[in-house]
Amino acid sequence: MARMPGADYRPVVNVHKNGVLEHRGLVLHVQDGTGSPYGWFNQTSSQASSDFWVGTGGTIEQYCDTGVDYAFAQAAGNPYYASVETEGRPDTALTAEQLEGVAHIYAWGHSAFGWPLAVVDSTTEHGFTYHGVGGEAWGNHPDCPGDLRKAQRPAVIARAKEIVGTTSGGGSVSLAHVVAAARKDPGAAQGHTTHRSEVLVVERALQAEGLLAAQWVDGSFGTKTVTAYAALQRRYGFSGADADGIPGRTSLTRLGAAHGFTVTA
Numbered sequence: 448m449a450r451m452p453g454a455d456y457r458p459v460v461n462v463h464k465n466g467v468l469e470h471r472g473l474v475l476h477v478q479d480g481t482g483s484p485y486g487w488f489n490q491t492s493s494q495a496s497s498d499f500w501v502g503t504g505g506t507i508e509q510y511c512d513t514g515v516d517y518a519f520a521q522a523a524g525n526p527y528y529a530s531v532e533t534e535g536r537p538d539t540a541l542t543a544e545q546l547e548g549v550a551h552i553y554a555w556g557h558s559a560f561g562w563p564l565a566v567v568d569s570t571t572e573h574g575f576t577y578h579g580v581g582g583e584a585w586g587n588h589p590d591c592p593g594d595l596r597k598a599q600r601p602a603v604i605a606r607a608k609e610i611v612g613t614t615s616g617g618g619s620v621s622l623a624h625v626v627a628a629a630r631k632d633p634g635a636a637q638g639h640t641t642h643r644s645e646v647l648v649v650e651r652a653l654q655a656e657g658l659l660a661a662q663w664v665d666g667s668f669g670t671k672t673v674t675a676y677a678a679l680q681r682r683y684g685f686s687g688a689d690a691d692g693i694p695g696r697t698s699l700t701r702l703g704a705a706h707g708f709t710v711t712a
């Protein structure tokens with residue numbers, strides 16, 4: 448059961464059991480109201496629910512088995528993204544306590560499901576997106592969660608990075624070193640390492656993305672890591688020779704932005 452520590456678990460009837468197809472990230476919503484929506488979410492006539500709700504005072508409620516069952520918050524987006532309702536109105540910002548609560552939810556999802564620590568304005572990319580971007584397919588709520596809350600997503604992600612501890616631990620990675628490792632390590636003896644510490648930073652990020660199993664996070668850019676990196680490149684929209692598993696500047700910089708490391712030459 449995927450229950451978030453620190454959240455008040457209050458399961459509701461409006462969920463689709465075992466409906467989750469993919470762990471792309473989290474969708475930010477605004478309640479456009481006040482008070483816990485538990486009662487509304489727990490009556491079948493409403494056909495409404497979310498994974499989480501964060502009150503203005505920072506209280507977190509969780510309404511379903513996140514990552515397994517999906518809630519009814521964003522129509523066609525439900526099988527792919529979890530959802531967080533935030534108390535208040537579209538023309539008001541998240542309180543500091545709410546921002547902290549959403550950041551803790553995101554940090555938990557990053558660890559539990561590999562949600563990248565990145566803001567996206569998308570219905571397909573992995574990261575922290577928002578309801579209105581989904582248009583008709585996501586239920587036609589263009590004003591959810593409102594411009595003020597949308598603009599707070601980078602601050603939520605920055606705080607989530609602090610919570611998961613990648614801001615200080617990431618450091619910098621040399622593109623030339625990582626490319627050299629990706630060319631040399633697969634053909635060398637098992638476990639051969641070329642630039643171990645930098646490769647480890649990249650491998651931890653690939654693991655957090657859900658693309659590399661923990662046993663291959665070993666500092667050697669071997670065939671498993673090349674395969675994982677190729678999957679990342681495809682996720683970022685590359686194909687053919689641009690998705691061969693050898694890091695390029697664009698993909699590595701984007702991976703670093705999501706996982707707290709910088710890229711040098």
Ligand SMILES: [Zn+2]
Nearest residue numbers: 476477578591
């Ligand atoms: Zn919404």
